Amino acid sequence: MAKTPPPDFGKAGRLKIRTDEQGALVNVSAGEFIRSKLTVKGPGQAVFAFGCQHRPLWSAPDFPGHPQEVYEWPHFKQPGDADAPADTYALTIAFIGGITSYTFLMEKVAKSGTVVATLKDFDASSTAAQDVLHTGIMLLVS
Amino acid sequence: MIRRSVLLFLVCLTLPAFAHAQDTCLPNAQGFTQWMNCRIDLVIAAKSGPSGGEKQAEAPSVADDSTTLVDTSSAPDFVGLGVTLLGLRNAPEGSDDTNPGGTSITATAYSLLAAAYGKDPLADPDFYANHHNWRRVSFTVGREPAREGGAGLNSASTIAGVKVVLWDLREITRTENLTDIHSAVETANVAFANIQSAVTEILASALAPGGGPATGFAISSLGAGTFKATLMKVDAELLKRIDAAILARITAEVAMRDAIKAKITEIKNRPQISLAWSSNLRDATAPDQHRFQAILDYNLAPRLTATGNLGLDLIDDKDLTLPPDTETSVFRAAGSLKLAFAEPGHGLVLSQPVTLGLSLDLQVAGGDTKYKTQVKLDLPVTAGVTIPISLTWADRPEVIDEKEVRGLFGFTIDTSKLAALLR
Numbered sequence: 001m002a003k004t005p006p007p008d009f010g011k012a013g014r015l016k017i018r019t020d021e022q023g024a025l026v027n028v029s030a031g032e033f034i035r036s037k038l039t040v041k042g043p044g045q046a047v048f049a050f051g052c053q054h055r056p057l058w059s060a061p062d063f064p065g066h067p068q069e070v071y072e073w074p075h076f077k078q079p080g081d082a083d084a085p086a087d088t089y090a091l092t093i094a095f096i097g098g099i100t101s102y103t104f105l106m107e108k109v110a111k112s113g114t115v116v117a118t119l120k121d122f123d124a125s126s127t128a129a130q131d132v133l134h135t136g137i138m139l140l141v142s
Numbered sequence: 143m144i145r146r147s148v149l150l151f152l153v154c155l156t157l158p159a160f161a162h163a164q165d166t167c168l169p170n171a172q173g174f175t176q177w178m179n180c181r182i183d184l185v186i187a188a189k190s191g192p193s194g195g196e197k198q199a200e201a202p203s204v205a206d207d208s209t210t211l212v213d214t215s216s217a218p219d220f221v222g223l224g225v226t227l228l229g230l231r232n233a234p235e236g237s238d239d240t241n242p243g244g245t246s247i248t249a250t251a252y253s254l255l256a257a258a259y260g261k262d263p264l265a266d267p268d269f270y271a272n273h274h275n276w277r278r279v280s281f282t283v284g285r286e287p288a289r290e291g292g293a294g295l296n297s298a299s300t301i302a303g304v305k306v307v308l309w310d311l312r313e314i315t316r317t318e319n320l321t322d323i324h325s326a327v328e329t330a331n332v333a334f335a336n337i338q339s340a341v342t343e344i345l346a347s348a349l350a351p352g353g354g355p356a357t358g359f360a361i362s363s364l365g366a367g368t369f370k371a372t373l374m375k376v377d378a379e380l381l382k383r384i385d386a387a388i389l390a391r392i393t394a395e396v397a398m399r400d401a402i403k404a405k406i407t408e409i410k411n412r413p414q415i416s417l418a419w420s421s422n423l424r425d426a427t428a429p430d431q432h433r434f435q436a437i438l439d440y441n442l443a444p445r446l447t448a449t450g451n452l453g454l455d456l457i458d459d460k461d462l463t464l465p466p467d468t469e470t471s472v473f474r475a476a477g478s479l480k481l482a483f484a485e486p487g488h489g490l491v492l493s494q495p496v497t498l499g500l501s502l503d504l505q506v507a508g509g510d511t512k513y514k515t516q517v518k519l520d521l522p523v524t525a526g527v528t529i530p531i532s533l534t535w536a537d538r539p540e541v542i543d544e545k546e547v548r549g550l551f552g553f554t555i556d557t558s559k560l561a562a563l564l565r
Contacts, residue, residue, distance in 0.1 A: 015176055021361070139357070
């Protein structure tokens, strides 16, 4: 009988990473911004937070349609979005709400709407309610 | 001299291996993200040291061949299947009672609604959250074979039942259940951003001194293609500095994990009450049996669950002549204690430890009291699939239709748990 591999995170977490950048330069003055999309699956409601080193930015209940299947938010589109020229941004996802799978896509997008680079693209799944996963990226804005 | 040089060369060659070999997070890490999460787990574990199954998939207790004596308050979210494979009985001499046991299937109104809408009932969070009340109602249908000649109450019957959860505080999707968790996750998220920033700064200053801002180091040295080579250079001393940086910023992370753990325990321990009707329905030549009851589930301790049933058993004689000692109206009270042999390890969804249950069923009719007791072992095979083995004693043979004792063996499938495992 094949031995079950250890979880990738937490008690029963599984990760499928396609892109996992840890840093990026964002030319905000040229209109570049960051677009994040979180797709959730499972019998429950998403529990997640997106923030920087200085403050929380987005949480699941902040979205008018919560609970929903897809959560999308831009960053660096509004004046005041950047708290510091170099800042670490993080996404935390939790499985206590009954969600069993999250897919996170973070892209750097040009002013025209064209995707310049994919910064994060992964699937995280777990059947353990206590599991949590963090991911972060350091962004330097100019 | 040559020997010493060779030795020195070998030591130099093996040192980096020894340095990163201490990092238990690195070998399995697919990326820096996974490595960071793993290091946080390790730091918390080092800091803190070693660190409910109320959904019924079996046939209702009114069925003679059910492996349970006491019904629980709720049904699986999707579909549950209960099969009694084998009955070991003191069957009357000369009896041809060789029929297999009964089979039942239980489905929530939610699963039927999802089918009607063509929705995956366990994948669509909007649909799941917006149809909470549909999961309160469940239906059971099944078949129980004839036994002992198949006359009267021993004839084959159709099992039918409806259960409605009246008081359900265990629903995790209730917004008020998660309000404080959202807040704890937000705080831990900001703390993680600071942890990752500090760790990146430490790595950059140690491995690329004078190399400019840490962002450049993060881009060039911690990406998917480079992180492993970078972290291989981390020696024990640097790892200690990294862990110290994590430890200094870990308070919010620990608070979030404690809040999640406490919430899981709190939700599991809340009581749940339901009303149920279950029946053995037969054709016009045999009487029907009905059971109306209120059901309460309550967790006395993390591993100990109490369940109570209170209700009335009625026999619809259909103007048939029943055996003289048959009571058509019986008051019934039953209770069980279920002990889990392991701390539930998978939170709310897949906790399936081996459990041992002890049940007592009292039936009062015409000032006369009869009782049954049962010992039952539930052996989980995999998520959602359980083999229940029960042994029942009665103070009077007629209560279980046998002389003294009955052993039943079957299996149950909770498709929601099975599907969650297979996803």
